[in-house]
Amino acid sequence: MSLFRYTRAGQGPQSPRTHSPLPWIALIALILGVVALAFAWLAGWIGRDRLTAQRFTDTIEATGPAHPGFRRAHSKGVCVSGWFEPSAQAPTLSSARVFSQARVPVMGRLSIGGGDPYGADNTARVRSIAVQMVSDDGQEWRMAMNSFPFFAVPTAEAFYEQTRAQIPDPATGKPDPQKMAAVLAKYPSAQAFQQWAKSAPWTSSWANTTFNSVNSFWFTNAQGQKRAVRWRWQPQAPVVEMDADARKQADVDFLSQELQQRLTSGPVRWNLVVSQAAPGDAIDDPSVPWPESRDQVVAGVLSLDRMQSQEEGACGQLNFDPLIVPSGVRGSDDPILAARSAVYSQSFNRRERERASGNVEQPKEAAQ
Numbered sequence: 488m489s490l491f492r493y494t495r496a497g498q499g500p501q502s503p504r505t506h507s508p509l510p511w512i513a514l515i516a517l518i519l520g521v522v523a524l525a526f527a528w529l530a531g532w533i534g535r536d537r538l539t540a541q542r543f544t545d546t547i548e549a550t551g552p553a554h555p556g557f558r559r560a561h562s563k564g565v566c567v568s569g570w571f572e573p574s575a576q577a578p579t580l581s582s583a584r585v586f587s588q589a590r591v592p593v594m595g596r597l598s599i600g601g602g603d604p605y606g607a608d609n610t611a612r613v614r615s616i617a618v619q620m621v622s623d624d625g626q627e628w629r630m631a632m633n634s635f636p637f638f639a640v641p642t643a644e645a646f647y648e649q650t651r652a653q654i655p656d657p658a659t660g661k662p663d664p665q666k667m668a669a670v671l672a673k674y675p676s677a678q679a680f681q682q683w684a685k686s687a688p689w690t691s692s693w694a695n696t697t698f699n700s701v702n703s704f705w706f707t708n709a710q711g712q713k714r715a716v717r718w719r720w721q722p723q724a725p726v727v728e729m730d731a732d733a734r735k736q737a738d739v740d741f742l743s744q745e746l747q748q749r750l751t752s753g754p755v756r757w758n759l760v761v762s763q764a765a766p767g768d769a770i771d772d773p774s775v776p777w778p779e780s781r782d783q784v785v786a787g788v789l790s791l792d793r794m795q796s797q798e799e800g801a802c803g804q805l806n807f808d809p810l811i812v813p814s815g816v817r818g819s820d821d822p823i824l825a826a827r828s829a830v831y832s833q834s835f836n837r838r839e840r841e842r843a844s845g846n847v848e849q850p851k852e853a854a855q
Contacts (some may be wrong), residue, residue, distance in 0.1 A: 536648055540829035544837065547830070550602065550653045550662075556847030557604045559834040561615050564598030565743050566800025569728040569754060569791035571620055580716070580761055581706035583815035584622035586786065591620045593789065595803040597693045599742070600633075604848075607739040612684050614742075616698040616720060616805035618789070626813035627803075629655040631827070632698040632720060635687075638773035639680035640670075643826035649677065676774035689734060691727040692745050694755040702809065702824040703770045706761075714820065715764035717777060720757035720789060724749075747794055754792040761786045771821045806835035 547559045554562060570590050577586035585591045599606060600613030614634040622625050640646050652666040671677045690696045698720040707713045729737070738744060749755060762784045769775035797803040810818045810828040818824050841847055 530759070538644060539832040540826075542648070543643075543826065543830050544799070544833040545601060546650050546654070547602065547649065547834075550650065550655070552603075554602065554604050554848050557842040558838065559830075560602055561598040561600060561607045562602050562604040563608075563611075564596045564615075564797055565746070566795040566797050566802035567595045567597055567791045568793045568795075568800075569593050569595075569789065571618075571759075571787055571789050573787040574785055576784050579708055579783060580714070580786060581815040582709045583628065583706075583813045584624050584626055585620050585628055585813065586815070591622055594619045594801055595791070596797065596805075596807065597742070597746070602696050605739075608742040609734045609737040609739060610720070613697075614693060615698050616693070617802070618805065619805060621816055622813065627749070627811055627818065628813050629807050629809060629811040630700065631807045631809045631831070632700050633682065634698060635683060635701070636699050637676070637683075637776040638681070638701050638823060639677045640674050641772045641774040641823075643822045645670075645674055646823055646826060648673075653759075660725055674774075678772075688726070688728040689730075691729050691733075692724065692749065693742055694746060695722045695724040695726045697721055697756070699731075699791050701773050702827075703764070703773070703819040703820045705819060707815055709834055714769045715768070716761050717764075718759060718761045718786070722790075723756040723758060723759045735748075743794070750792065750794055754790040756791075757789045758786070759786045759789060761795055770819050773823050806831050808832065 540621070544559060558564075570592050571585060573586045573588070580586065595616060595618035598615045598617070599608055599611035600615065601611060615632065617629070617631045619629050620628060638646075640649055649670050652670050653662050654659055671681065683774045696818050700718045703715050703717050705713055706716050761784045762777055763769055763784070764777065765781055768777050768781070808828050808831050809824060812818065818828075
């Protein structure tokens, strides 16, 4: 409601009627109070039992030794760079500029799961890729994708329970197996994830690993058609599996060593394969995979031709928030997607403060 009453077009404003200011003062006070409460709630100042990004990040940190200056999860990785070229079919999916620009520069990161920046590649079951694409109109698309095809649990609260179960018992120095067993008993998807971890092939390289969005998003094309999608980076390199003996003999840094050697022969490439939801598919639950029979479109090709350490490369300074998306792409209402975004931000802010204060763990070689 305006403080001025407008007459018909072209006649300009009339003088306002005289009213008591008390209702407006009360309304303004109410709005300010709601805003203050919202900020307090988001910051975790009220509702101490509420799950916040701060509590979640604290719990992640409690699962292992502190490594100041590093990411709280997927701590070990390398920076990569290259480009993305969309397919002719890509613009039918989304109006995002990256799907119509001939070539889009890419900066990214390849990593393994876990919070140890010196973890062993040959024992890491989860591998990840994160990319940042910046189109010529300045819009960004950041992706954070994993080698597992579905999430172990359906909600942010369940994810928090799972993370808490991984905190070591002070008496043994290891997680309490009964707590993890309780999570498995409560969530059938956690059992399915455990089965995936036991049975899925171990590939010999980041370059022949498939990476999945896991969470769902919405694409809208130039005609206004909207569809729920998930996507994956599907490797063009032939899949080579590693058996238990090969993994045992592999170097703890074999993934970065292998990629560096592979890049001497040219770029490594993945196809961007977009799957479209059918009626009844779970859009807001990442623990439910979609059938392989869903309509799929190859939306382009990612080419990476350069690798650097995360200390030297630009990827170390970037938060790969999966909800930073361009026009034509929107996140779903998946609560885990929102939780990932919030925790990534919290983790990024913490490590930036550590770096600014000089509280950064030095690489092992430098510390010796």
